[in-house]
Amino acid sequence: MSNVIEIENLTKEFDGLVAVDHVTLNVKAGEVFGFLGPNGAGKTTITKMLCTILNPTSGSVKVCGYDVTRGRDSIRECIGIVFQDSCIDKFLTGRENLDFHGRIYHMGRKTRGERIAEVLNLMELKGKEDIKVSDLSGGMQRRFEVARGFMNHPEVLFLDEPTLGLDIQTRRNLWNHIRTLNEQEGITIILTTHYIEEADYLCHRVAIIDQGKIAVVDTPGKLKEVVGINLISLELASEGSDDLVGLLRGLDWIKEIEWRNSSLELNVEGGEERVLQLVELANEHGFVITAIDLRQPSLEDAFLHYTGREIREDEGSVKGLWKTRMAGRRK
Amino acid sequence: MEAIRVTKFIDPLPIYTMWLRQIKRFLRVKSRVASSILMPFLFLAFLGLPLSFIPGLKIGGMNYLDFLAPGIVGMTLLFSSTMSGVSVIWDKEFGFLKEVLVAPVNRFSIILGRSLGGMTIALVQALIIVAIAMAMGVKISGISGFFLSIVFMILTCATFTGLGLIIATKLSNTEGFMSIMNLVIMPIFFLSGAFFPLQAMPAGIRYIMYINPLMYGVDGLRGALVGGAAFPLWLDFAVLLVLSITLAGLGAYFFSKMEAD
Known part of the structure; x- marks a missing residue:
């Protein structure tokens, strides 16, 4: 299988603070690839650099064969992004959001109509498309965001903490949809998460990341085997x-x-x-x-094994989470 | 996948999309449609109309309601356009724009479409105010004056949408949003000559008013709608044209340089 993403010695510093530290890895076409790590590990920063939103300090990144610094526009054509913070237009209906997205990506009226029907079908959102987004449940809003993310037939879909803040049932439901998406549309999916179960359930391969460094990259099964x-x-x-x-x-x-x-x-x-x-x-x-x-052994044991600390240490503190997110925003 | 022309400066489909989105959003929030008309209406109904009942009170050689009406139209344009520009910051952080900024579309097209949407809304609001003023008894000088006033409305819109954009791209967060209202918009409004004629003011105040973009808008609107402008209309037009191109251009430039996140 060919590589859709090639990362070599990728480094990002913010005012001397190293957020991403010499990361090297490849993602194969058709894979669901996960970055697993606690808040502030550098997952989102890596994703942003892959999505051409942030420029790397050093190192090279190729997405769909294009360099992130030189081929920015070409990359933007072949990726879809679902941001950590919701950014769907809540005053509009789901269909309008999808329709507008299609237009922005230069899809014609007919193509848009067909594609909207397809993505609604795949995300099981049929019948909800004409409701104002603010009147939908959090899980459904998220599904619309994912639907929008892959509407323009991207080669790679980035999901940044896709199930953050959702309850466990909704989360499981979204996982199944993401899996279907990967299987039926053949889209490579890059996922960042700090939920062990999410990485375990969805990902073909997982990169365990802590303090900006990749501790290990392997299948969830292999990672667990190593633990014992x-x-x-x-x-x-x-x-x-x-x-x-x-x-x-x-x-x-x-x-x-x-x-x-x-x-x-x-x-x-x-x-x-x-x-x-x-x-x-x-x-x-x-x-x-x-x-x-x-x-x-669970993937959590694997995380502990490779990083020497538990992923949940940082969790639970809402304040800490809020701080990380606010810090991310200011950048 | 369809062919995508990334580098295209003027890209009709995204421009239209952004325009349509602004209009749809505005129309969807009923309270916003009402409140945008309410304030100008109150000014006309409870300031202009009562003062016009006072016998012998002539301002700028005319009935106060006639004098005030173009000023209130200018106010409507000022508030609506500046807010449309400044609200980019909101949109960028919580909305649609964040997603659009990572799409393979020229930034200029995005901001052009969005601004045109905001301007359309402001223009419709201003026309409603003109209609309300006419219903209260303001006599418009003629049909050609009415069409001329639309030209001034468009220029005023472009000027303040540009100003709003400049402010938005220089603000780092949404917290400063409300103080903009007080610090920038209100002085511009009060010193625009909407309430009192520039000609009657002492030199000090006049000089401050000369540098106020809205003054030229209000003066042009007044000249076109009811007569009695302080400057020749060609001068108002020329100043506004230069200002609108400069500010809108700068706003669009800053926007295109803005980081997506």
């Missing part, structure tokens, strides 16, 4: 659990042992039989296990 084949967390009742750790280190199917808060996290080879073995082992040596849990 399975994860067992153990909680012990008594003291002296260090002795148990020593004991566990002797077992060759335990790949990694780590204390997290009061529980012991083990990366193990094998499945449920290991739980049993651990319980037996503990019994033999007089340790009491109060809780034991076996689970498949």
